[in-house]
Amino acid sequence: MNFVAAIGRLLISFFQAVGRIAMFTGLALFHSLRPPFYPRLILRQMIDIGYYSLPVVGLTAIFTGMVLALQSYSGFARFSAESAVATVVVISITRELGPVLAALMVAGRIGASMAAEIGTMRVTEQIDALTTLSTNPYKYLVMPRLLAGLAMMPVLVLVADIIGVFGGYIIGVNKLGFNPAAYLKSTFEYLEFKDVFSGLVKASVFGFIITLMGCYHGYHSQRGAQGVGTATINAVVSALILILVFNYMITELFFAR
Amino acid sequence: MSTNLQTPKIKVRGLKKAFGNKVVLDGLDIDVMPGESVVIIGGSGTGKSVLLKCILGIIHPDAGSIEIDGEEVTRMSSRERERVMRKFGMLFQGGALFDSLRVWENVSFGLVQAQGMDRVQAKDIAIRKLAAVGLGPEVGELLPAELSGGMQKRVALARAIATEPDIILFDEPTTGLDPIMSDVINDLIVDCVKQLGATTLSITHDLASARKIAHRIAMIYNGKIIWSGPVSKIDYTGNAYVDQFIHGRAEGPIKVEVGAISDPLPGSRR
Numbered sequence: 001m002n003f004v005a006a007i008g009r010l011l012i013s014f015f016q017a018v019g020r021i022a023m024f025t026g027l028a029l030f031h032s033l034r035p036p037f038y039p040r041l042i043l044r045q046m047i048d049i050g051y052y053s054l055p056v057v058g059l060t061a062i063f064t065g066m067v068l069a070l071q072s073y074s075g076f077a078r079f080s081a082e083s084a085v086a087t088v089v090v091i092s093i094t095r096e097l098g099p100v101l102a103a104l105m106v107a108g109r110i111g112a113s114m115a116a117e118i119g120t121m122r123v124t125e126q127i128d129a130l131t132t133l134s135t136n137p138y139k140y141l142v143m144p145r146l147l148a149g150l151a152m153m154p155v156l157v158l159v160a161d162i163i164g165v166f167g168g169y170i171i172g173v174n175k176l177g178f179n180p181a182a183y184l185k186s187t188f189e190y191l192e193f194k195d196v197f198s199g200l201v202k203a204s205v206f207g208f209i210i211t212l213m214g215c216y217h218g219y220h221s222q223r224g225a226q227g228v229g230t231a232t233i234n235a236v237v238s239a240l241i242l243i244l245v246f247n248y249m250i251t252e253l254f255f256a257r
Numbered sequence: 258m259s260t261n262l263q264t265p266k267i268k269v270r271g272l273k274k275a276f277g278n279k280v281v282l283d284g285l286d287i288d289v290m291p292g293e294s295v296v297i298i299g300g301s302g303t304g305k306s307v308l309l310k311c312i313l314g315i316i317h318p319d320a321g322s323i324e325i326d327g328e329e330v331t332r333m334s335s336r337e338r339e340r341v342m343r344k345f346g347m348l349f350q351g352g353a354l355f356d357s358l359r360v361w362e363n364v365s366f367g368l369v370q371a372q373g374m375d376r377v378q379a380k381d382i383a384i385r386k387l388a389a390v391g392l393g394p395e396v397g398e399l400l401p402a403e404l405s406g407g408m409q410k411r412v413a414l415a416r417a418i419a420t421e422p423d424i425i426l427f428d429e430p431t432t433g434l435d436p437i438m439s440d441v442i443n444d445l446i447v448d449c450v451k452q453l454g455a456t457t458l459s460i461t462h463d464l465a466s467a468r469k470i471a472h473r474i475a476m477i478y479n480g481k482i483i484w485s486g487p488v489s490k491i492d493y494t495g496n497a498y499v500d501q502f503i504h505g506r507a508e509g510p511i512k513v514e515v516g517a518i519s520d521p522l523p524g525s526r527r
Contacts, residue, residue: 036370121355128315129353133416134342134371136335 065167118218153207
């Protein structure tokens with residue numbers, strides 16, 4: 001096969017996908033600005049994303065904080081900088097690990113379930129049925145999910161930040177022999193507003209990405225059980241990749257000198 | 258019968274739609290007059306569903322015009338389209354009930370979401386509509402997944418008529434039901450339509466159903482209407498295609514394309 005043609009085909013399908021996603025996003029945003037709004041549905045999605053994701057996100061955060069304290073302690077001990085552990089834990093959690101790991105977990109949970117649910121609705125003609133009942137599927141299905149993702153991810157990440165720092169504190173105080181007050185003091189001493197804020201901005205963007213990918217792939221699901229399965233895989237994988245890419249870009253925006 | 262002076266409820270002219278290389282609709286014309294019940298028959302994959310979805314605006318045709326009450330709808334904005342959609346009720350082949358909502362919420366969906374009716378009043382109407390299709394009020398509290406196929410079809414019918422639409426479209430109303438339940442659904446359709454005085458357009462390949470609910474039958478083949486006439490004439494058309502179809506013979510002018518795509522993929526629309 002012609003190698004150049006294969007690359008060309010790949011590029012074309014890539015840009016087609018980008019174009020379709022951009023149009024989907026544009027339509028969803030356009031429809032989200034005009035009534036009717038569905039507060040009941042928005043609330044339900046917020047609870048699903050924010051409340052029901054708490055256990056898995058909390059678990060991720062506490063172990064991440066614990067392992068971070070342990071690793072940075074054994075690393076820093078090589079050049080007698082053990083006192084930096086608390087600062088390293090809080091900065092890594094708030095800037096990077098809190099938002100990224102929470103987003104990865106939520107992408108698996110929420111992105112997959114949205115793609116499967118909307119994909120099934122597509123396959124069983126429920127989305128067509130919405131249109132025939134004078135209800136715009138972008139307003140009814142997509143907008144509440146996007147909004148809930150945008151609003152709830154920062155809340156989740158804030159909780160993850162606190163739990164993660166607490167995980168570090170447990171290990172620092174109980175295992176590594178830090179004085180509790182001193183550990184807390186050095187946790188907050190060098191913490192800047194920007195560290196937490198940048199993490200929350202990331203969280204919001206990630207929440208948007210996860211719900212957008214879930215809705216987009218579900219909305220364009222192909223027929224049958226296999227189609228819905230593929231849509232679910234695509235939703236999760238594309239969300240994971242986009243999260244990592246956007247994580248770099250937002251970090252660059254905030255912290256590159 | 259209808260006169261030419263009346264404006265047709267649905268007027269389709271030169272409708273074309275292709276998915277990739279596969280031409281599904283190839284210059285299709287059809288009129289449905291007010292109060293008329295037209296049934297389109299035709300084999301699987303002949304573009305029946307695509308025609309309905311074009312009329313509903315779910316699929317955009319490549320060419321041709323669709324007029325609803327004399328209004329051209331193919332070039333309407335989505336907001337105008339929603340206004341026209343309020344005249345429509347649609348019964349989907351698989352029912353397409355919203356499985357996250359209770360039965361009564363499904364039936365009253367159009368009333369609550371599109372007309373802004375309050376839920377208490379809408380529930381009353383939903384229960385009345387359920388009674389009209391022979392289901393008790395206790396069914397209203399169930400989820401669609403808890404119903405049998407025949408009951409789901411009835412609920413879907415109740416949802417289609419709940420907003421008392423002018424025009425009702427039926428997509429294979431009896432597919433997947435046993436002959437007796439099919440007949441029950443056919444009777445319900447005839448009753449409901451008579452009560453509402455609605456105009457209906459149905460597609461089916463079930464001839465017993467077509468004979469029961471149609472005033473006029475049209476046969477679709479290769480993306481065109483090849484015959485149309487009153488239901489009483491269906492057995493004496495002298496049209497070899499129609500004859501082959503209504504007698505269900507494998508031999509005849511209609512060649513079954515083996516390996517043809519039965520329907521476009523839903524993801525490829527627009």
